Amino acid sequence: MIRPVAALRRGTLVVALALWACNQSAGPSGKLLVIASFYPLYEFAREVAGPSAEVVSLVPPGVEPHNWEPSPQDLRRIRDARLFIYNGAGFEPWVARLVQDAALSRTLMVRASEGIPLLTTGLSSNRAAHDHAPPDPHVWLDPLLAQSMVETIRSALVKVDAAHAAAYRENARALTAKLQALHESFETGLRHCARREIVTSHAAWAYLARRYALTVVPVMGVALESEPSPAQLASIIRFARDKHVKYIFFETLASPKLAETLAREVGATTLVFNPVEGVTREDRAAGRGYIALMEANLENLRIALECR
Numbered sequence: 322m323i324r325p326v327a328a329l330r331r332g333t334l335v336v337a338l339a340l341w342a343c344n345q346s347a348g349p350s351g352k353l354l355v356i357a358s359f360y361p362l363y364e365f366a367r368e369v370a371g372p373s374a375e376v377v378s379l380v381p382p383g384v385e386p387h388n389w390e391p392s393p394q395d396l397r398r399i400r401d402a403r404l405f406i407y408n409g410a411g412f413e414p415w416v417a418r419l420v421q422d423a424a425l426s427r428t429l430m431v432r433a434s435e436g437i438p439l440l441t442t443g444l445s446s447n448r449a450a451h452d453h454a455p456p457d458p459h460v461w462l463d464p465l466l467a468q469s470m471v472e473t474i475r476s477a478l479v480k481v482d483a484a485h486a487a488a489y490r491e492n493a494r495a496l497t498a499k500l501q502a503l504h505e506s507f508e509t510g511l512r513h514c515a516r517r518e519i520v521t522s523h524a525a526w527a528y529l530a531r532r533y534a535l536t537v538v539p540v541m542g543v544a545l546e547s548e549p550s551p552a553q554l555a556s557i558i559r560f561a562r563d564k565h566v567k568y569i570f571f572e573t574l575a576s577p578k579l580a581e582t583l584a585r586e587v588g589a590t591t592l593v594f595n596p597v598e599g600v601t602r603e604d605r606a607a608g609r610g611y612i613a614l615m616e617a618n619l620e621n622l623r624i625a626l627e628c629r
Contacts, residue, residue, distance in 0.1 A: 352372075352373065352374050352375040353370075353373065353374040353375065353403055353404070353481065353482050354374070354375050354377070354401060354402045354403055354404075355370060355374050355375065355376045355377070355402060355403070355404045355405075355406065355478070356376075356377050356379060356398055356399050356402040356404070356405045356406070357376060357377070357378050357379070357405075357406045357407075358378075358379055358380065358386075358405075358406065358407040358408060358412075358413050358416070359378060359379065359380040359386040359389075359408070359412075359413075359598065359599060360378055360380065360382075360386070360597065360598065360599045360600050361461040361467075361597050361598070361611055362378075362406045362407070362408060362433055362461075362470070362474075363376060363377070363378035364610050364611050365433075365461075365467070365470060365471050365474055365496065365611075366406055366474050366478075368471075368492060368495075368496045369471060369474050369475050369478060369489055369492045369493045369496060370478060370489070370492070371488055371489075371492045373482065373485040373488055373489070374404075374478070374482070374485075377398065377402075379391060379395050379398070379399075380599060382599065382600050382601065382602045382604075382605045383574070383599070383600075383601055383602045384574070384599060385574040385575060385598065385599060386412075386413075386598050386599055387412075387598070390415055391415055396419075396422075399419065399425065399428060400422070400424045400425055400428060402428050403427070403428065403429065403481045403482075404428070404429050404431060404477055404478065404481050405419075405425075405428050405429070405430050405431065406431045406433055406474060406477070407430070407431070407432060407433065408432070408433050408434055408458055408460075408461075409432035409433065409434045409435070409458070410434050410439050410456045410457070410458035410460065411455050411456055411458055412458035416430075429477060429480065429481055431473065431474065431477040432473075433461075433470040433473050433474060434458070434460050434470065435473055436469065436473070437460050437466055437469055437470075439456035439457065439458075439460070440456065440457045440527045440528060440531070441454040441455065441456055441457060457524065457525075457527045457528065459525045459526070459527070459528060459596060459598075460528055461597065461611075462525065462526060462528055462529045462596060462597065462615075463528035463529055463531075463532045464500045464501070464503045464504035464507065464532075464615070465500075465501075465504050465532065466528055467500050467611075468497050468500045468501065471493055471496050471497055471500070472493065472497075474493075475489050475490065475492075475493035499612055500612075503612055503615055503616070504532075506616070506619060507529075507532070507533055507615075507619055508533065510619050510622075510623055510628060511533045511534075511535070511619075511622060511623070511626065511628060512628075513628060513629050514623070514626035514627060514628035514629075515626065515627035515628070515629075516564065516625075516626050516627060517534060517535050517536050517626065518535070518536045518537075518538065518560075518564045518566060519535060519536070519537055519538070519566070519568070519570060519594075519622070519625055519626065520537075520538045520539075520540065520557065520560070520561055520566050520568075520569050520570065520583070520589075521537055521538070521539050521540065521569075521570040521594055522539070522540050522541060522569075522570060522571045522572055522575060522577070522579060522580045522594075523539050523540065523541040523572070523575070523596075524537075524539035524541065525539075525572075525596040525598075526539070526594075526596075535622075535626075538557055538560055538561075540554070540557060540569075540579055540580065540583060541579070548579070554583075557583070558583065558586055558587055561583070561587040561589065562587050566587060566589055567589050567590065567625065568584075568589055568590055568591065568592045568621075568624070568625040569581075569583050569584040569587075569589050569590075569591050569592075570591070570592050570593070570594030570621070570625070571591050571592075571593065571594070572593070572594060572595060572596055573593060573595050573601055574598065574599050574601070577591060592621045592624065592625055593617070593621060594618060594621060594622075595614050595615075595617065595618055597611055597614050597615065600614070
């Protein structure tokens, strides 16, 4: 009788471990658990997943994500997820540590910028320094590149949950159509403008500028703490004066002080230019997401560029 009881216990243990493994991939709702590193990836994943998955953003509303670091609790949430979506291109340097985490062997890690040719950006005019500048991670600000990110997310969802593949495909198609319409609005809205140059608080706009033939001069680098040297700031001031720049753009989740100082120096005023790296609590409460925030960016660009 000992062997059947032992076998029963072993079988029970196997079932228990299997149930635990399944629960590790489910959120409190019992749905597939998907973790996104920060806001735009969260919104894209939520739109594509629909009601078939529970999507969570690690970086909370109102928090600037550049220098954000995950807590031990955040790392446990990632380990519990079936899918973890991150941007890559250096935006989340802490992700490199996760690759070494054996506990993440069941979590599919997806780089949303996969397959997108990356641009580099920097404040240095030195060619060698520019060639070794880090990549610009802000690919989601180009609505066409955002469509590529949506497709990467859809493919990953299907890989871990083939049962809902048709729903994911339809949701991705609907979101892609919205992003295409957004692109067309930018293309039309920025076609006939008196100027093409803008000055922004930090270097987040290389992809959008390339798409719509704009010249963007950032006051700071990709990282918000990379303030310009006095020589670089003097060069930006000369540029703004030479081009008669009337507006200096600042961002919603960062201090506007440097932009305000620069605006006073050149006789300009400030406008909001939202890199959609995060969402404010007010925007979240009002239901304003990626599309609405980008449309507001377009409105402010048209003002600054004197478009008709």
